[in-house]
Amino acid sequence: MTITNEKPTQKTARPVTPLGILVEKLEGIVEQAKQEGVSENLQSAIDAAFQLGSGLDPYLDQVTTSESEALANLDRKTREEDWSKCFSDGETVRKLEQEMLSGHIEGQTLKMFVHMTKAKRILEIGMFTGYSALAMAEALPEDGKIIACEVDPYTAQFGRDCFDVSPHGNKITILVDPALESMKKLASEGETFQLAFIDADKTGYKDYYRLLMDEGLLESGGYIFVDNTLLQGQAYLPPQQRNENGEAIAQFNQMIADDPRVEQVLLPLRDGLTMIRKL
Numbered sequence: 484m485t486i487t488n489e490k491p492t493q494k495t496a497r498p499v500t501p502l503g504i505l506v507e508k509l510e511g512i513v514e515q516a517k518q519e520g521v522s523e524n525l526q527s528a529i530d531a532a533f534q535l536g537s538g539l540d541p542y543l544d545q546v547t548t549s550e551s552e553a554l555a556n557l558d559r560k561t562r563e564e565d566w567s568k569c570f571s572d573g574e575t576v577r578k579l580e581q582e583m584l585s586g587h588i589e590g591q592t593l594k595m596f597v598h599m600t601k602a603k604r605i606l607e608i609g610m611f612t613g614y615s616a617l618a619m620a621e622a623l624p625e626d627g628k629i630i631a632c633e634v635d636p637y638t639a640q641f642g643r644d645c646f647d648v649s650p651h652g653n654k655i656t657i658l659v660d661p662a663l664e665s666m667k668k669l670a671s672e673g674e675t676f677q678l679a680f681i682d683a684d685k686t687g688y689k690d691y692y693r694l695l696m697d698e699g700l701l702e703s704g705g706y707i708f709v710d711n712t713l714l715q716g717q718a719y720l721p722p723q724q725r726n727e728n729g730e731a732i733a734q735f736n737q738m739i740a741d742d743p744r745v746e747q748v749l750l751p752l753r754d755g756l757t758m759i760r761k762l
């Protein structure tokens with residue numbers, strides 16, 4: 484057996500945001516233009532468009548507060564895991580992938596929102612390896628708590644192991660069940676939350692929202708943050724370009740826009756992050 488000290492292979496994440504996809508397309512256009520020999524003016528316009536787009540995400544990373552060591556460790560471990568093998572070996576019950584992790588900019592944004600809202604009881608719907616849960620936990624006071632719903636036991640344990648090396652991990656309780664079941668149980672026990680973060684299966688978003696709003700889980704004046712509300716641009720692209728998730732998100736966004744009980748804003752951060760305030 485050969486023992487090396489090489490790091491486990493890390494696959495490069497594929498683009499999963501409107502900007503990332505746009506930049507990948509621009510990169511292809513830059514190459515194609517070079518090969519086909521377009522005019523100097525057109526080439527420099529294409530190069531400028533590529534520069535403008537490709538520089539944004541690295542710049543945000545550079546000027547945003549760095550993530551904690553525990554978050555960096557969780558991110559690295561998530562990238563090193565072979566998620567497709569975990570699924571084919573039957574370790575995970577769902578097909579998971581490293582691209583599901585929210586990451587540095589969104590994590591710091593959520594953490595900032597927790598500070599700003601002074602929320603002490605948070606419900607997370609869709610935890611994966613726990614990046615967003617831990618980022619929010621870092622902003623909670625000692626007596627604050629997060630209940631994180633995750634259907635996959637393998638990734639729930641993966642997250643738990645990462646939480647346990649953080650001084651904030653003890654604020655997070657994981658419920659390993661379909662989120663709808665966990666939420667109904669929490670509602671029947673009279674639990675209430677000041678902040679919820681929806682980031683699970685996109686076709687379930689409408690039901691999660693209804694449960695939060697109609698079953699008393701979310702307190703008046705409480706906030707719901709919702710991830711992937713641009714769904715790689717499918718939310719605003721022509722309907723025939725949408726897959727099932729894109730259609731679910733488009734319908735969800737419209738449902739929120741039509742609900743007089745709330746105020747909301749869709750931030751074009753990463754794959755779209757909607758902030759909703761219950762009036």
Ligand SMILES: C[S@@+](CC[C@H](N)C(=O)[O-])C[C@H]1O[C@@H](n2cnc3c(N)ncnc32)[C@H](O)[C@@H]1O
Pocket residue numbers: 577579583584585586608609610611612613614615616632633634635638660661662663682683684687
């Ligand atoms: C996009 S990931 C969550 C990412 C995480 N919030 C983060 O910031 O890194 C979605 C997660 O939702 C979980 N999920 C999907 N359907 C679910 C359900 N019905 N109930 C609970 N969790 C679910 C998946 O197993 C997956 O881990």
